[in-house]
Amino acid sequence: MNLTWLKIKWGLLGLMTAVTFFVWLVVGPSSASKFLTVTFLDVGQGDAIFITTPSGRQILFDTGPGRAVLSPLGQAMSFFDHSLDLVLFSHGDADHVGAWTDILTRYDVDYLLAGYWFNAQTDKDNNFMPIKAGTRINFDHDIKLDIIGGGMTNSKNNENSLVARLSYGSTTFLLTGDSMAKEERVEINKLGYYLQADVLKVAHHGSKTSTGAYFLNFVRPHYAVISVGAKNSYGHPTAETLGRLKNIGAEILRTDQEGTIVFQTDGKNLVNKYSN
Amino acid sequence: MGIILIINQFVSIWFVVLVLSWGLLGLFLAWRYPVSRFWLVIFCLICFGLSAGLWRGASKTNWIDNVCVGLGKSPSGLVVTEPVASEFSQRLIVRPDNQDFNILLFVKRGEAWSYGDRIKFRGNLEVPKNFQTDTGQEFAYKNYLRKDDILCLGRGGQTTLLSSGHGSSIKQTLSVIKKEFLNIINHYLPEPQSSLLSGILLGVQSSLPSTVSEDYRRAGLTHILVLSGQNISIVASFLMILFGWSGPTISFVIVVVGLILFTLMAGAGASVVRATLMGLLVVLARATGRPYAGGLALVTAGALMVWFNPRLLVFDLGFQLSFLATLGLFYGTPLMSRGLKFLPTNFGLREIASISAGAILFTSPWLAYSFGQLSLVALPANILVVPTVELTMLFGFMMAVFGLIHLPVAWPIAWLTDWLLIWNLKITQFFAHRSVAVMPIKNFSLVFVSVCYLVIFLLVIYDKKYPTTKSRSAEL
Numbered sequence: 001m002n003l004t005w006l007k008i009k010w011g012l013l014g015l016m017t018a019v020t021f022f023v024w025l026v027v028g029p030s031s032a033s034k035f036l037t038v039t040f041l042d043v044g045q046g047d048a049i050f051i052t053t054p055s056g057r058q059i060l061f062d063t064g065p066g067r068a069v070l071s072p073l074g075q076a077m078s079f080f081d082h083s084l085d086l087v088l089f090s091h092g093d094a095d096h097v098g099a100w101t102d103i104l105t106r107y108d109v110d111y112l113l114a115g116y117w118f119n120a121q122t123d124k125d126n127n128f129m130p131i132k133a134g135t136r137i138n139f140d141h142d143i144k145l146d147i148i149g150g151g152m153t154n155s156k157n158n159e160n161s162l163v164a165r166l167s168y169g170s171t172t173f174l175l176t177g178d179s180m181a182k183e184e185r186v187e188i189n190k191l192g193y194y195l196q197a198d199v200l201k202v203a204h205h206g207s208k209t210s211t212g213a214y215f216l217n218f219v220r221p222h223y224a225v226i227s228v229g230a231k232n233s234y235g236h237p238t239a240e241t242l243g244r245l246k247n248i249g250a251e252i253l254r255t256d257q258e259g260t261i262v263f264q265t266d267g268k269n270l271v272n273k274y275s276n
Numbered sequence: 277m278g279i280i281l282i283i284n285q286f287v288s289i290w291f292v293v294l295v296l297s298w299g300l301l302g303l304f305l306a307w308r309y310p311v312s313r314f315w316l317v318i319f320c321l322i323c324f325g326l327s328a329g330l331w332r333g334a335s336k337t338n339w340i341d342n343v344c345v346g347l348g349k350s351p352s353g354l355v356v357t358e359p360v361a362s363e364f365s366q367r368l369i370v371r372p373d374n375q376d377f378n379i380l381l382f383v384k385r386g387e388a389w390s391y392g393d394r395i396k397f398r399g400n401l402e403v404p405k406n407f408q409t410d411t412g413q414e415f416a417y418k419n420y421l422r423k424d425d426i427l428c429l430g431r432g433g434q435t436t437l438l439s440s441g442h443g444s445s446i447k448q449t450l451s452v453i454k455k456e457f458l459n460i461i462n463h464y465l466p467e468p469q470s471s472l473l474s475g476i477l478l479g480v481q482s483s484l485p486s487t488v489s490e491d492y493r494r495a496g497l498t499h500i501l502v503l504s505g506q507n508i509s510i511v512a513s514f515l516m517i518l519f520g521w522s523g524p525t526i527s528f529v530i531v532v533v534g535l536i537l538f539t540l541m542a543g544a545g546a547s548v549v550r551a552t553l554m555g556l557l558v559v560l561a562r563a564t565g566r567p568y569a570g571g572l573a574l575v576t577a578g579a580l581m582v583w584f585n586p587r588l589l590v591f592d593l594g595f596q597l598s599f600l601a602t603l604g605l606f607y608g609t610p611l612m613s614r615g616l617k618f619l620p621t622n623f624g625l626r627e628i629a630s631i632s633a634g635a636i637l638f639t640s641p642w643l644a645y646s647f648g649q650l651s652l653v654a655l656p657a658n659i660l661v662v663p664t665v666e667l668t669m670l671f672g673f674m675m676a677v678f679g680l681i682h683l684p685v686a687w688p689i690a691w692l693t694d695w696l697l698i699w700n701l702k703i704t705q706f707f708a709h710r711s712v713a714v715m716p717i718k719n720f721s722l723v724f725v726s727v728c729y730l731v732i733f734l735l736v737i738y739d740k741k742y743p744t745t746k747s748r749s750a751e752l
Contacts, residue, residue: 022691025691066385067385067467067483068485070468071466071468071485073466074466074467074469075466077466079466079690079691079694080687098385102385105462106462106463
């Protein structure tokens, strides 16, 4: 009798310890950090950028071409976390939006943002909001995403690709989608040295039709990230673009060489962490 | 005569000579050493299976190359199997109206197709072409597809839905259940763990990244990625434990019915049927404690499958390897168990090692011939990974069931499952990336293969005749 009671007591204690441990496991990772984390996911030939703010907001900018995004995204998020606050699409090419059905079936997405072209692609029950140049999204105190180019027509092609400027305190990221040289000139005329950025996501995977020397003079990036698949059939990134980036003195980071590339910033200092 | 119709000429002659010489050897031994009529039975089964298969093959359409053009520009047909998604596309096997062969369509990922849909395809259909693999070997893609009666490929083009719900209602219901299970797995687990579990648990053809699948091949663990006899025997054991209280007859019926439903759910493809047969055999052999009777049953099952689809024997590497591995389980394990006596019996270590070694011994020559390379780390990798598969299946299944009724307890189970899957992936990755992981073997011809199997065969015979220990049946 005594022995049975003792067993039950110990059993209960064990169970409660396990439950407590598990609850901490779930709650632990989602506690706030003071960093804004920008992760360029290694998705092969395509773009997918995952942004986490200090208060835990999560934004996915482009989804990459297919299921390849799910592994690095799963690693970047907590095991128990299956929701995204925002999913943004720069434009409609498959290497940027190809995995959106995979993302929507696996994650609860609060809002979908893209140019008007996306209207035709989707049924009305997911919360789609059209955006274009001039939109500002406040993620957190002092963290904002400004759409500075693209979205002006119904086209889903490169020339209408959204360009976003993400800033936290004094650090800035320029996320260019697949925008072209022509769009870069428009942005220079409108914004000038406001384009200056610490990290430039090199447009169109380093294609020679983007990232002009003139544009780079205004951006003056410290890091240039090229999201590109190894041995891709397009020949990205081109020698011309790499040369222009070297001339401006940018440190070039490529997802086909480094794998997933992670930046962390507290609003003043910027740290690049190699994940592989 | 009939042989030429179904298999390409070069392989056929060598292959038939090989099989026949085996059968003759068996007959000779049975006649010379009258230990049992076992080999005579094997010989009869092989002959029966092959000849019946050939007869069936000969009665099929005499396929010609312009059959694809003959279908016209926009054929309509029925989706006859569950669509298979890969990294960037999904594959539909379609039976065109009024035809007795299938076409394979590559459609976009994300499009929702299901078994039983009637569809119309607009685009070019072409004859499949053989191609070179990374290791420089020619892959007989054309013949590989023929085992599923696929004669034409459609890439690109436009596919439209005409109507749906034309499949058998049992298969359709099971395919809905399977989809629901997949959704839950995908909901709870991140990639690539979810893809791995889908393969282990439901036999979903892997949508793992190609680098990961390559790791599994290098580590000699490909059988983990698909529904194999091992998995089926685990399912059978679970069913037996669950329903054991109902008496031997009823529980046996439940196990058989359960396995049939499971097979149908997993798509009832050749690979799954084969796995089910092999799994059932392993269970039977364990239950009766007569591993050698299992061998006979295995050959019967193999002969039956070849009778239904003779192309399996020649073109389905999965069938060949699975057959050999199970054969190795029955005949190689006792042999290896004596060789591995130095291993401690704690945690079933020696048993696991000898089962793995037995299967590896029997599959290695054929692997060397088919892939031109041999995994040298297969034994340690199998010993570390295989024992966890049972637990992974159990937890994965519990996770899916609790997830189905939205119980939060699914989360801690998912978390444990995740760690088991990570172990599986990491061990594989570790062994696959050793510099000695694989040994390339060039020009490993069928003659070498025959010699290897002859040696193995003689070893088994010798071992059976002069056993060094008494307790043989206890080792399985």
